[in-house]
Each structure stands twice: as structure tokens, then as C-alpha cells.
Amino acid sequence: MRSIFKTSAAALAAATMLSGAAYADGHGVSGPLRIFSDMSNPAPRAVMEGMVERFTEANPGVEVELVITDREAWKTQIRNVLQSGTADIVNWYAGNRMAPYVEAGLFMDISDLWEEGGLTETLASTQGSMTMDDGIWGVPYTYYQWGVYYREDIFAELGLEAPTTWEEELSNCQAIVDSGRSCYTIGTQFLWTAGGWFDYLNMRTNGYDFHMELTAGEVPWTDDRVRATFENWQTLIDMGAFIDDHQSYSWQEALPFMVNGEATAYLMGNFAVAPLREAGLSDDQLGFYQFPQIDASIEPGEDAPTDTFHIAANAENVEAAEAFLLFVASAENQTLINNGDNLGQLPVNSEAGVDDDEFLNAGFDMLSNNAGGGIAQFFDRDAPAEMAQVAMQGFQQFMVDPSTLDQVLQILEGARQRIY
Amino acid sequence: MASVTTNPPITAATPTPPAPGPRRFSQQTIAPWLFLLPAFLFFATYVLVPIVQSFYISLYEWNGLYSPEYRAVEGSGLTDQACAELGNRAGREEGCELTGDTVWNAEYVGMENYANLYSDPFFWTSLKNNVIWLLLYFLAIPGGLFIALFLNQKVFGMRLYKSLFFFPFVLSQVVVGLVFSWFMLPGADEGLLNVILGWFGMGPVNILGNNTTATYGIIAAGLWPQTAYCMILYLTGLNAVDPEQIEAARLDGAKGPKMLWYVVLPQLWPATFIAIVVTVIGALRSFDLITIMTNGGPGFYNTSVLAFYMYDVALSEFGFRMGYGSAIAVILFLIMMVYIAGFLWKMWRDEKA
Numbered sequence: 001m002r003s004i005f006k007t008s009a010a011a012l013a014a015a016t017m018l019s020g021a022a023y024a025d026g027h028g029v030s031g032p033l034r035i036f037s038d039m040s041n042p043a044p045r046a047v048m049e050g051m052v053e054r055f056t057e058a059n060p061g062v063e064v065e066l067v068i069t070d071r072e073a074w075k076t077q078i079r080n081v082l083q084s085g086t087a088d089i090v091n092w093y094a095g096n097r098m099a100p101y102v103e104a105g106l107f108m109d110i111s112d113l114w115e116e117g118g119l120t121e122t123l124a125s126t127q128g129s130m131t132m133d134d135g136i137w138g139v140p141y142t143y144y145q146w147g148v149y150y151r152e153d154i155f156a157e158l159g160l161e162a163p164t165t166w167e168e169e170l171s172n173c174q175a176i177v178d179s180g181r182s183c184y185t186i187g188t189q190f191l192w193t194a195g196g197w198f199d200y201l202n203m204r205t206n207g208y209d210f211h212m213e214l215t216a217g218e219v220p221w222t223d224d225r226v227r228a229t230f231e232n233w234q235t236l237i238d239m240g241a242f243i244d245d246h247q248s249y250s251w252q253e254a255l256p257f258m259v260n261g262e263a264t265a266y267l268m269g270n271f272a273v274a275p276l277r278e279a280g281l282s283d284d285q286l287g288f289y290q291f292p293q294i295d296a297s298i299e300p301g302e303d304a305p306t307d308t309f310h311i312a313a314n315a316e317n318v319e320a321a322e323a324f325l326l327f328v329a330s331a332e333n334q335t336l337i338n339n340g341d342n343l344g345q346l347p348v349n350s351e352a353g354v355d356d357d358e359f360l361n362a363g364f365d366m367l368s369n370n371a372g373g374g375i376a377q378f379f380d381r382d383a384p385a386e387m388a389q390v391a392m393q394g395f396q397q398f399m400v401d402p403s404t405l406d407q408v409l410q411i412l413e414g415a416r417q418r419i420y
Numbered sequence: 421m422a423s424v425t426t427n428p429p430i431t432a433a434t435p436t437p438p439a440p441g442p443r444r445f446s447q448q449t450i451a452p453w454l455f456l457l458p459a460f461l462f463f464a465t466y467v468l469v470p471i472v473q474s475f476y477i478s479l480y481e482w483n484g485l486y487s488p489e490y491r492a493v494e495g496s497g498l499t500d501q502a503c504a505e506l507g508n509r510a511g512r513e514e515g516c517e518l519t520g521d522t523v524w525n526a527e528y529v530g531m532e533n534y535a536n537l538y539s540d541p542f543f544w545t546s547l548k549n550n551v552i553w554l555l556l557y558f559l560a561i562p563g564g565l566f567i568a569l570f571l572n573q574k575v576f577g578m579r580l581y582k583s584l585f586f587f588p589f590v591l592s593q594v595v596v597g598l599v600f601s602w603f604m605l606p607g608a609d610e611g612l613l614n615v616i617l618g619w620f621g622m623g624p625v626n627i628l629g630n631n632t633t634a635t636y637g638i639i640a641a642g643l644w645p646q647t648a649y650c651m652i653l654y655l656t657g658l659n660a661v662d663p664e665q666i667e668a669a670r671l672d673g674a675k676g677p678k679m680l681w682y683v684v685l686p687q688l689w690p691a692t693f694i695a696i697v698v699t700v701i702g703a704l705r706s707f708d709l710i711t712i713m714t715n716g717g718p719g720f721y722n723t724s725v726l727a728f729y730m731y732d733v734a735l736s737e738f739g740f741r742m743g744y745g746s747a748i749a750v751i752l753f754l755i756m757m758v759y760i761a762g763f764l765w766k767m768w769r770d771e772k773a
Binding site: 072075076079082083085100101102103104105106107108109111112133134135189190191244245247248313314380385386388389390393394396397400401404411418 | 483484485486487488507508509510511512518520522525536541601605606607626628629631714715717718719720721732735736737738739740741
């Protein structure tokens with residue numbers, strides 16, 4: 001067992017008490033366990049604190065030191081925390097966002113834990129997005145679907161149905177624009193929302209596999225297939241589908257347009273449901289549909305970003321950290337933390353239950369039965385950090401002024417040649 | 421033009437020099453160095469060493485991360501070298517263990533970062549914006565002077581007015597940025613600016629969302645506290661203007677602009693000098709306002725300046741190019757150096773005179 005060779009006295013003490021098969025059995029782990037979490041919003045914070053409480057109840061020997069950092073600030077602070085060796089467990093994201101830390105050897109490879117803890121079966125759906133360099137580097141605790149959240153009442157008023165094809169999408173949108181509204185609200189000040197639009201348009205125009213090749217840097221951005229994606233995007237922009245001045249809003253600041261009925265739909269992650277409900281939209285007014293197909297011959301790919309826990313390579317209490325990860329990954333825990341009273345998202349563990357919520361059911365059904373193309377993480381998690389940064393700036397630039405497309409694609413292609 | 425009033429200058433009592441003696445002499449030579457020592461240490465640790473490090477790192481390609489170091493476990497048949505070469509697989513290898521130290525895995529690339537900067541359009545956008553900032557920020561100096569002259573009157577409640585004018589400088593730049601971005605919100609009935617424009621029948625504008633106007637919008641926000649800063653410098657400067665000279669000038673018939681230009685302004689030169697210094701520094705380190713108001717956008721770094729671009733490529737959420745960021749920092753340092761050298765040269769010349 002690899003952990004025996006860790007230098008920490010605590011780990012050594014714990015390791016001598018355990019046999020190799022004791023992974024799944026948390027009893028016997030002890031000592032301090034330092035967890036750095038980014039679950040700082042009220043509901044996630046309560047979930048994180050609840051998990052720690054239940055874990056320490058089952059493992060009274062472990063003293064958890066929990067540090068919860070602001071979710072945005074954590075995106076840069078994780079570097080310091082991992083390098084200073086102050087954490088045993090950290091929160092992060094699946095996919096290419098792990099790359100810098102995996103390459104630098106700052107995350108611990110937990111392939112053994114996946115094998116022996118049976119995670120390769122229960123978490124099989126995300127094994128691919130947790131795998132890099134032949135290792136598995138963390139465990140997922142939640143994920144959520146992306147899709148179009150729309151105003152059912154306004155659609156009914158205009159006599160529209162949720163679209164399934166691009167033609168229906170365009171004719172719907174024309175009717176919405178003619179009624180004096182925008183089809184979609186969006187706030188691109190922080191860029192990533194435009195990344196969501198690109199993901200869907202590209203996966204529908206060219207398919208999931210092409211999208212993955214593009215984010216992996218194997219296809220030039222000046223390729224005609226990429227241009228086809230932008231042409232579809234431009235069709236929407238030219239007909240006035242998006243709200244004006246979106247470059248000045250954050251995603252939250254774009255919500256009121258939908259609540260006030262100035263825009264009828266929002267391409268967003270499921271986390272948008274909570275604020276829309278809080279703003280007064282009832283479930284009769286709010287609906288969900290899968291992003292419509294553009295090319296009927298292409299299996300739909302979906303974005304479903306996965307949030308994760310990782311063990312730091314220089315963790316001191318590896319035994320307890322592994323026990324905590326198994327606890328997080330368990331079906332029982334994932335059912336509980338993802339229900340409507342807690343995160344309100346989807347559990348990753350295939351044996352966990354999905355809470356009975358209109359949008360969670362719709363999302364679960366879509367991802368299980370209607371995502372034949374494949375499941376992507378999200379543009380900024382699938383593409384390397386630098387590429388994601390410059391490409392999302394390009395998407396925003398294109399949305400503000402579609403005539404600059406050639407220049408945008410040149411810049412992105414230049415960046416691709418430098419980065420990969 | 422507001423009248424210029426002055427207070428009598430304060431004359432300091434000249435201290436009597438201590439009696440000379442051999443013991444006292446050595447104390448007097450050592451004491452200043454002792455007092456300076458802490459400052460020197462801090463200056464070296466937090467200024468000089470980082471400057472040298474920036475030069476050094478700018479010659480490397482590095483993602484800003486140190487890796488944990490591994491060594492071979494005795495009797496495992498592996499060597500330390502073999503464990504090091506395993507990279508991120510070493511943690512999985514039973515024959516390797518952590519040493520507790522870290523490895524700096526950077527690649528030496530010589531001047532490549534600088535060559536890339538030269539052909540990087542975003543670098544030039546940022547540099548151009550820096551120049552715009554520098555030029556327009558100087559408006560704070562005449563603006564501050566005007567307000568200072570206006571406020572330099574003996575009217576009931578003047579202290580209150582002065583504090584109100586000084587208020588924006590007390591605010592954090594983040595707050596200033598937020599207030600101005602709300603002020604300039606797009607949409608006809610959202611931002612106050614567009615509401616006011618609407619009264620005059622002018623259409624809504626989105627200053628911060630437009631590639632060509634966004635930088636000017638941010639500079640306008642920056643001028644608000646900067647003008648207040650210059651104003652307070654001039655207000656203190658005006659206290660030191662010699663009333664006898666004013667009186668003499670008045671007897672000679674000088675008034676209004678001529679009085680200001682030929683009599684008052686020359687005496688305000690020390691205040692002007694400090695105002696120039698703080699304004700140049702303020703312009704070059706403009707970073708928080710940009711982050712808050714536009715996040716460098718819209719589009720590709722359209723409102724970025726060198727300091728922002730450096731942060732974005734090296735330290736932000738998606739920034740992992742520490743070497744490249746250091747190269748930008750070095751360029752920014754050299755630009756500042758031109759100006760700092762001029763400043764030092766002037767100080768040296770003044771002290772000699």
C-alpha cells in the first residue's frame with residue numbers, strides 16, 4: 001500500500017492499523033484532516049459542513065479542520081494551498097481544469113482507491129473526465145445539466161412549443177422578436193456564458209467528437225466546420241435573439257430580463273433555477289428544454305460540469321483523506337447532498353437517487369437517455385486554461401460585433417499554435 | 421477667479437547643536453544607519469529582491485507551480501534520479517517517497533518571452549491604453565488646482581465642503597469602480613448617465629461595453645478620486661504661499677489669471693511636483709478600476725493596461741504564464757524607471773543647489 005511510505009507520522013500510525021482491504025471501511029482512521037473547500041454559497045456551505053459532521057460521527061477519531069474559501073477566490077488560491085502543503089483534501093473541477101495540478105504532481109493519483117472502493121462501477125460515467133496521464137485524480141460529488149430554461153407562459157401566450165429542430169428554433173425566435181422581446185438573455189462580462197453557447201452550437205453543428213478535437217487543439221480554428229458553427233450563431237445574433245449590451249452584465253445581472261419577460265429563455269446550468277424561483281417565477285412559468293438539434297444526423301452532446309474532491313499529493317493524513325473521499329462518493333451521501341433541500345443537482349453515483357424535482361428529472365432523463373454524442377464538461381474545463389481564456393474573449397467579441405469573425409478566428413488560431 | 425488667501429508660514433525653532441565630542445560623533449554616524457536599517461531590510465525583501473526575481477523568471481517558461489519532490493526509498497532499487505523522472509507518477513511508485521521539499525520545473529527560454537511580447541497584439545493594446553491613461557490622468561492636476569483655489573476661501577462651513585470634495589479619495593478604488601459602472605449602466609432607464617442623456621433626447625449609450633469608449637469611461641472614474649488627491653495637495657500648498665508677495669503683486673496691479681500664473685503658481689511648484697508624481701504613479705498602476713468595471717474587456721483586452729495584462733496572463737483564473745507575466749512586469753518596470761530616474765535626478769539636483 002502506497003500510503004505506508006508517506007512521511008507523516010499520523011499517516012504511518014493510521015496505516016499500521018489498517019490492512020490493504022480496509023479502504024471502504026472507515027473505522028480506524030484517525031488524526032487531523034485538513035479540508036479546503038470552495039463550497040462558499042449558502043446551500044453548498046451547509047452541505048459541506050453537513051458532510052463533515054456526518055463523516056466525523058462515523059469516524060470519531062478524525063478531527064476535521066474545514067476551511068471554506070470564496071468560490072471565485074479559490075480558483076487562484078488553490079495554487080498556494082496545494083504548494084504549501086496545508087491541505088489534505090481540496091475541491092476542484094473535472095476535465096482539463098485539473099491539468100496544471102496533475103502535470104505538476106500536486107494531486108494524488110487515486111486509481112487504487114477507485115479500483116478497491118468499487119468507484120470504477122458506481123462513478124463510471126465520470127471516470128473519463130477524472131482520468132489524465134493514466135491516473136485517476138479525484139472523485140466527483142455532483143454535476144448538473146445545462147440546457148434552455150424558458151418562460152412557458154410567454155411561449156403559450158405566443159402559441160409556441162419548445163423547439164426540437166433548428167428550423168423550429170429560428171421560427172420561434174422570430175415570433176418572439178416580433179413580439180418585442182429578445183429570445184435569450186445572457187451576460188457575457190465574465191465571458192464563460194458565451195462559452196456555453198459555443199459548446200452547444202458547435203456540438204450540434206459538428207458533433208461532440210469534433211468539439212473535443214477542437215478543445216484538444218487538434219483542429220485549426222480557421223477550419224470551415226468552425227466557421228459553420230459561427231454562421232449558425234450569427235443567424236441568431238442578426239435576428240436580434242440576444243439582449244443588447246450583454247457584455248456589460250454578469251450572469252446574475254442577466255436574470256431580471258427573463259424574470260421581467262423582456263427575454264424568454266436562458267441557456268444556463270441548472271443552478272439558474274434557484275435564483276429564478278426566488279425572483280418569483282413559479283414552476284408553471286418556468287420550463288426546460290434540451291438545446292435543439294441543428295443537424296439531424298448528429299447525436300446530441302451535452303455540457304454537464306462535474307465538481308470534485310481531490311487529495312493533495314503532499315497530504316499528511318492520506319488514510320483519513322481516502323476514507324473521506326469514499327464517504328463523499330457513496331450513494332447514500334450523494335443522494336442526500338444533491339436533493340432539492342441541499343445542492344439541488346444531480347448525483348454522480350449511479351446507485352444514488354435523484355430528487356423529485358421537475359428540472360432535476362428533466363436533466364437526469366436528458367443526460368441518461370438523450371446525450372448519445374457524449375458528455376462534455378464545459379468549454380473552460382475542456383480546453384486548456386490559456387486557450388479557454390482567449391477563446392471566450394473571442395466569443396464575446398464576436399457576439400458584440402459579428403463582422404470581426406475573421407480577425408477573431410485568426411487570433412484564436414494563433415493562440416492554438418502557441419498553446420498546444 | 422477665487423481670491424487667494426494665505427496663512428503666515430510657520431517658522432521652526434532652530435535646535436541648538438549638541439556639544440561635539442568623540443563619543444557623540446560616533447553615535448551620530450551610527451544612529452542614522454540604525455534607523456534606516458529596518459527600512460533597508462524591508463525595501464530589499466519586498467522591492468529589490470522581487471525585481472531581480474522578475475528579471476530572472478522572465479527568461480523562463482513556468483506555469484507558476486512548484487512540484488513536490490520525491491526521493492528513492494532505501495532498498496527499493498530505485499535512484500532519486502529515477503523518482504524525479506517519474507514526475508506525477510512518482511506518488512504511485514512504492515519505491516519513491518516525498519522529501520517535503522519542492523522542485524521548480526521551469527524551462528529556460530532566454531529572450532523568447534520578450535520576442536513573443538513584441539508580436540503580441542494584446543501587449544500593444546495594453547501599452548497603448550497605458551499611454552492614454554497617462555495623458556488623460558494629467559487632467560487631475562489642473563482640475564485639482566481649480567477646486568483648491570475655489571475652496572481656499574474663508575466661508576462658513578468650508579471645512580465641510582473641503583471634506584466632501586476630498587471624500588472620493590478616501591473611498592476604495594473598488595467602490596469608485598462599482599459606483600461608476602452603475603452610473604454608466606447601459607439601458608435607457610438603468611444607469612443615471614443614460615437617464616440624464618434621455619432628458620436631452622439623446623439615446624442610451626453603453627460606454628463600458630464599447631471597444632472604443634470603454635477605456636475613457638474607466639479613466640473618468642479614476643479621475644474622480646485623483647482630482648481630489650491633487651486638490652488636497654494644492655490646498656496645503658496654498659497655505660505656504662507667501663502673503664507678502666501676494667500683497668506686493670497686488671500693489672503692482674496684478675490680479676486674476678496673471679496673479680495666478682506669475683505669482684501663485686511658481687510658489688506652488690512643490691505641490692505641483694508631488695501632484696505630477698502621484699498622478700503618474702496612479703495612472704501606471706491603474707488595475708483595480710479595470711478589473712471591477714470591465715474585467716479587461718470587452719472582447720480581447722480592449723481596456724487592459726500592462727499591469728492588468730500581467731495579472732491576467734500570470735495570476736488570474738486562467739493565467740499560468742509566469743515567465744511571460746514577468747516579462748511584462750519587467751517592461752512596465754523599465755517604463756517606470758525612465759520616470760523614476762528623472763525624479764531621482766531632479767531630487768539630486770535640488771539638493772545640490
